[in-house]
Amino acid sequence: MKILIVLGSTRKSLPPKPPRLGARVAEALRAHLEADYPDDDVELIDPLDYDLGKVFKPHFAYASGHVPKALDALDALADQIRDADAYVMVSSEYNHSLSPALAHLLNHFGSSLYAYKPSLIVTYSAGQWGGVRAAVGMRTFLSELGCLPVSAMIHVPHAAEVLDEDGRYRKEEGAERWETYLQRGTTQLRWWADAAGEHRKAVDPHKLVGDFTRDPQQRNAPE
């Protein structure tokens, strides 16, 4: 199974310290999945590895086969998103909403790349709420992308106190409880990914339902 973890932070600001709390949360998820499912292919997408430019031009806005050389990385990411069986979306909270860096990265790709596969919402915070308000909004966002979120969510309040920079639990005595908590979400994610993957093999949803390929008006109700 191919699982894509998408980190939703490009923050460089100090304060608040430490930078990019999300990196350690994403690493904790990667370590958890690799330990529990060694046969899975787990990849971590870091938005800092992509030059998304000043002007917003989504990947799908380039004519097929005409993505400029400089955007090879975006092309490769489109393939990774298409090939993935499941997504782990890691977000901080900005004004009670999901991270703009995560939204911006995901918005570069059409929903047909994400659709008919499950996602797991993972949020965190420096303070006490664990990003829960962002998480609620993420359900709508990810549903629109077609990668429906599983019911279990993972929230990590006080993330800098729970995890060190490499995503390891700071307190050994709490590690088992955290792992059990993570397992609920990742088990649901893999169950749905397995079920959806089998059914995609039997019936191609892209052919059955049809993807939107032209413009947003394709979604409109008849007049």
Ligand SMILES: Cc1cc2nc3c(=O)[nH]c(=O)nc-3n(C[C@H](O)[C@H](O)[C@H](O)COP(=O)(O)O)c2cc1C
């Ligand atoms: C404009 C702005 C709005 C924020 N809003 C919230 C918020 O609503 N809830 C929250 O818990 N943290 C909020 N924060 C704090 C960030 O979530 C926090 O800095 C977090 O560590 C960012 O993730 P990162 O470290 O991975 O970049 C906000 C920060 C900024 C700059």
